[in-house]
Amino acid sequence: MKQYDVIVVGGGHAGVEAALAAGRMGAATALVTFRKDDLGVMSCNPAFGGLGKGHLVREIDALDGAMGRASDYAAIQYRLLNRSKGPAVQGPRVQADRARYRAAIQKIVANAPLVDVVEAEVTALAITGDTVRGVQINGEVMLHARAVVLTTGTFLGGKVFIGDKSFPAGRMGNAASTILAQQLRGMGLPMGRLKTGTPPRLRRGSIDWESLEQQPGDDIPEYMSFLTDRTIAPQVSCAITHTNSQTHDIVRANLDRSAMYGGHIEGVGPRYCPSIEDKISRFADKDSHQVFLEPEGLDDDIVYPNGISTSLPAEVQEAYVRTIRGLERAEITQPGYAIEYDYIDPRALDLSLQLMALKGFFLAGQINGTTGYEEAGAQGLVAGLNAARHAAGEEPVRFSRSDSYIGVMIDDLTARGVTEPYRMFTSRAEYRLSLRADNADQRLTPLGIAWGCVGPQRRHVFQSKLEALLSAKALLQSQTFTPAQLQAAGHRVSEDGTRRNGLELLGLSGFGFDVLETLHAPFADISDEIKDQLTKEMVYAAYLRRQESQIAALRSDEARAIPSELDYSQISGLSRELATKLSMARPKTMAQAARIDGMTPAALVLLLARLQKQEKRARA
Numbered sequence: 001m002k003q004y005d006v007i008v009v010g011g012g013h014a015g016v017e018a019a020l021a022a023g024r025m026g027a028a029t030a031l032v033t034f035r036k037d038d039l040g041v042m043s044c045n046p047a048f049g050g051l052g053k054g055h056l057v058r059e060i061d062a063l064d065g066a067m068g069r070a071s072d073y074a075a076i077q078y079r080l081l082n083r084s085k086g087p088a089v090q091g092p093r094v095q096a097d098r099a100r101y102r103a104a105i106q107k108i109v110a111n112a113p114l115v116d117v118v119e120a121e122v123t124a125l126a127i128t129g130d131t132v133r134g135v136q137i138n139g140e141v142m143l144h145a146r147a148v149v150l151t152t153g154t155f156l157g158g159k160v161f162i163g164d165k166s167f168p169a170g171r172m173g174n175a176a177s178t179i180l181a182q183q184l185r186g187m188g189l190p191m192g193r194l195k196t197g198t199p200p201r202l203r204r205g206s207i208d209w210e211s212l213e214q215q216p217g218d219d220i221p222e223y224m225s226f227l228t229d230r231t232i233a234p235q236v237s238c239a240i241t242h243t244n245s246q247t248h249d250i251v252r253a254n255l256d257r258s259a260m261y262g263g264h265i266e267g268v269g270p271r272y273c274p275s276i277e278d279k280i281s282r283f284a285d286k287d288s289h290q291v292f293l294e295p296e297g298l299d300d301d302i303v304y305p306n307g308i309s310t311s312l313p314a315e316v317q318e319a320y321v322r323t324i325r326g327l328e329r330a331e332i333t334q335p336g337y338a339i340e341y342d343y344i345d346p347r348a349l350d351l352s353l354q355l356m357a358l359k360g361f362f363l364a365g366q367i368n369g370t371t372g373y374e375e376a377g378a379q380g381l382v383a384g385l386n387a388a389r390h391a392a393g394e395e396p397v398r399f400s401r402s403d404s405y406i407g408v409m410i411d412d413l414t415a416r417g418v419t420e421p422y423r424m425f426t427s428r429a430e431y432r433l434s435l436r437a438d439n440a441d442q443r444l445t446p447l448g449i450a451w452g453c454v455g456p457q458r459r460h461v462f463q464s465k466l467e468a469l470l471s472a473k474a475l476l477q478s479q480t481f482t483p484a485q486l487q488a489a490g491h492r493v494s495e496d497g498t499r500r501n502g503l504e505l506l507g508l509s510g511f512g513f514d515v516l517e518t519l520h521a522p523f524a525d526i527s528d529e530i531k532d533q534l535t536k537e538m539v540y541a542a543y544l545r546r547q548e549s550q551i552a553a554l555r556s557d558e559a560r561a562i563p564s565e566l567d568y569s570q571i572s573g574l575s576r577e578l579a580t581k582l583s584m585a586r587p588k589t590m591a592q593a594a595r596i597d598g599m600t601p602a603a604l605v606l607l608l609a610r611l612q613k614q615e616k617r618a619r620a
Contacts, residue, residue: 010151014365014380021384040105049093052424058440068225074101078221146391157181161259163313190345259311311338346413352396371421476502507538557591
């Protein structure tokens with residue numbers, strides 16, 4: 001029998017970040033996984049980041065997580081999505097080499113202090129009363145801990161579907177976690193089924209690349225980690241092709257043979273990553289859909305055709321794939337499949353990702369109803385931090401909608417639950433002007449330092465960047481220019497007699513650093529990284545000043561917690577409809593209560609009055 005502070009169950013993206021975070025916090029941690037060699041496996045597409053997702057990777061990195069560093073090591077193509085739009089909605093993305101990513105993660109985990117990797121199957125939770133005490137592995141050995149983090153991904157009750165064939169699996173080639181699933185179902189937790197899917201994998205050498213449109217990466221890469229300062233792996237192009245009417249005819253004629261459309265799957269799939277069956281059924285007016293051909297690695301002969309996920313029979317997959325330009329002779333190395341798995345309603349969690357019904361039990365990743373590596377990794381980091389704090393007898397840390405995309409995601413999950421796998425988008429964040437990917441370190445690294453989860457290297461890099469930013473701002477503010485001086489230099493500004501310093505000019509249209517350097521030569525000495533950062537900050541400066549009062553109000557509301565046992569039916573004046581909605585939603589804070597459908601200012605006043613009355617009674 002071995003005693004740990006924290007046990008993490010599952011070695012996927014959530015589990016790795018949870019274990020590493022707990023270890024950085026000083027907790028003796030066990031990472032229990034079926035196979036040590038599977039740490040760092042990318043189960044689905046060979047890419048990280050994107051719109052909203054890239055923000056999450058940067059936030060994980062800002063708190064010293066592994067995903068950003070590992071994806072930079074593995075990156076074989078960099079692309080900044082939405083480059084033509086404002087910085088707030090731009091998303092860094094990398095095409096990743098699967099083998100390099102797995103090697104990077106395994107090296108980070110192997111070198112992590114206080115983290116033991118245990119190869120085993122968790123067959124039961126050890127529970128005393130309302131508290132988790134550890135886990136049973138392989139049906140016999142007990143591992144004890146003060147906190148347990150469950151990150152089962154698609155393995156919990158996982159079932160793979162290809163046409164009318166199905167079998168238990170966590171992903172293709174890996175066993176499902178069935179014994180643990182049975183225990184959780186027997187605990188009366190609010191559980192359901194969700195599904196996701198993958199496309200068939202293709203042999204690279206069987207594709208006619210010459211006939212396809214090439215998609216190169218960016219000339220100037222946007223790295224995923226704030227610690228990366230150079231491109232590490234050789235860069236490659238992807239390719240783009242399209243489905244056509246013949247493709248659609250084959251899929252349409254075989255819809256009844258699809259596991260999803262044939263009624264074999266009860267779980268709901270991700271709306272924003274639909275299968276080819278979904279696309280053809282829901283968008284019947286479209287005669288073509290894009291397919292991105294993404295190499296799975298520099299030395300890998302496998303290509304991932306992003307855009308044609310399916311659960312059709314293997315022979316139908318081969319037929320429709322070969323109707324697509326460039327894929328006429330494509331060889332399928334592994335058929336696409338759908339996978340259905342158990343999840344727990346995330347409204348059963350508090351904002352620290354602890355299950356409210358069971359002390360010391362934290363959940364992260366797809367078990368909370370999310371989809372994607374980035375969403376899983378971010379939750380894992382939060383759960384690992386809070387599991388370590390719980391083990392140490394400390395109060396949990398919570399993220400706000402105003403300070404991070406992590407906060408937006410956790411608030412969405414715990415307040416609203418999910419009806420389909422949750423995916424992050426920039427549109428989910430009401431304060432996205434200040435929650436940019438470029439400033440994730442400025443927003444979160446100071447918090448990480450205060451919590452003790454940021455190592456010395458990142459602390460040094462961050463503090464050096466902060467000093468450079470402050471120095472550059474001081475230099476820009478030290479030089480002021482009159483409208484007459486600016487007019488004489490050929491720049492049109494309002495002739496209002498106001499002197500403007502360099503930082504203020506940076507916020508005006510037409511005054512980039514190329515212009516500022518002609519006004520004052522020392523401005524050219526500022527590094528390119530700092531110039532880029534300051535330019536993005538000043539683009540939104542005026543808007544951010546207006547937003548500060550909204551953020552202050554939100555933080556005030558979030559600071560007022562609502563007891564989980566509050567009886568809403570006893571609040572005089574509250575409508576029965578709202579009392580029912582509040583009882584079902586169980587908001588954790590006043591801010592969450594305010595976002596419940598149908599909530600009125602008058603009802604919020606009644607709720608606030610009840611909380612104040614209870615607080616006064618508790619102090620008496």
